[in-house]
Amino acid sequence: MATSALARRGEGTSLSTIDFSGRPDSQTFRSVFSQLPSGVTVITTVAPSGSPRGMTASAVCSLSLDPLLLLVCIDNRSGTLATLLDCGRFAVNILRDRHGEVAEAFTGPGPRFAGLAHSYADGLPVLDDALAWLSCRVHAAHPEGDHTIVVGAVTATGRSHGEPLVWHAGSYRSLAPSALLSHQAISRRRSGSCSK
Numbered sequence: 001m002a003t004s005a006l007a008r009r010g011e012g013t014s015l016s017t018i019d020f021s022g023r024p025d026s027q028t029f030r031s032v033f034s035q036l037p038s039g040v041t042v043i044t045t046v047a048p049s050g051s052p053r054g055m056t057a058s059a060v061c062s063l064s065l066d067p068l069l070l071l072v073c074i075d076n077r078s079g080t081l082a083t084l085l086d087c088g089r090f091a092v093n094i095l096r097d098r099h100g101e102v103a104e105a106f107t108g109p110g111p112r113f114a115g116l117a118h119s120y121a122d123g124l125p126v127l128d129d130a131l132a133w134l135s136c137r138v139h140a141a142h143p144e145g146d147h148t149i150v151v152g153a154v155t156a157t158g159r160s161h162g163e164p165l166v167w168h169a170g171s172y173r174s175l176a177p178s179a180l181l182s183h184q185a186i187s188r189r190r191s192g193s194c195s196k
């Protein structure tokens, strides 16, 4: 069905308020993508002085199982990007639900690691309270538009238990327990192997 017809039907929450005509601009693109929830990470690396450096990033994705690769998309203006490429190594710290302020600290102008417990794992700064982390060697860097896709070859990982921080529509959220759906239970039900 054409988007204009869908918009007339007002399907979804606010389709009728979205202008589908004309070429989407960066603001529309951001607004549309804000509907896709993501986890929140802090990308860390080491400056030539030896001090830790880091930034908040949600554009992080697993890429390959053999070899183990992940990717992170970083704005070309980011100081962390330059440091990370220079260092050749970085870590992805997956934040937990109570880490909204940590995410804000790593995107703002103030000191980022001040008062935040961190240790060195596999030679990289890792947040002590991270839900999970992966350390990487820079495998490739592909400039695309105003960002660079950094591909990391995973060299070490760690994880603890808890719930992740979620970024959605410009706000930090946590997962609602009532929304839990088991992937395995749904697949079993769909394949008819479960009588319930």
Ligand SMILES: Cc1cc2nc3c(=O)[nH]c(=O)nc-3n(C[C@H](O)[C@H](O)[C@H](O)COP(=O)(O)O)c2cc1C
Residues within 6 Å of the ligand: 040, 054, 055, 056, 057, 058, 059, 060, 073, 074, 075, 077, 078, 079, 080, 081, 103, 104, 106, 107, 108, 167
């Ligand atoms: C929730 C959230 C997610 C973000 N995700 C990204 C991202 O994936 N890539 C990116 O380049 N910037 C992202 N940013 C913005 C950077 O954190 C911000 O530009 C930061 O100041 C960059 O620091 P730097 O210039 O010191 O490297 C995000 C910010 C927030 C609050």
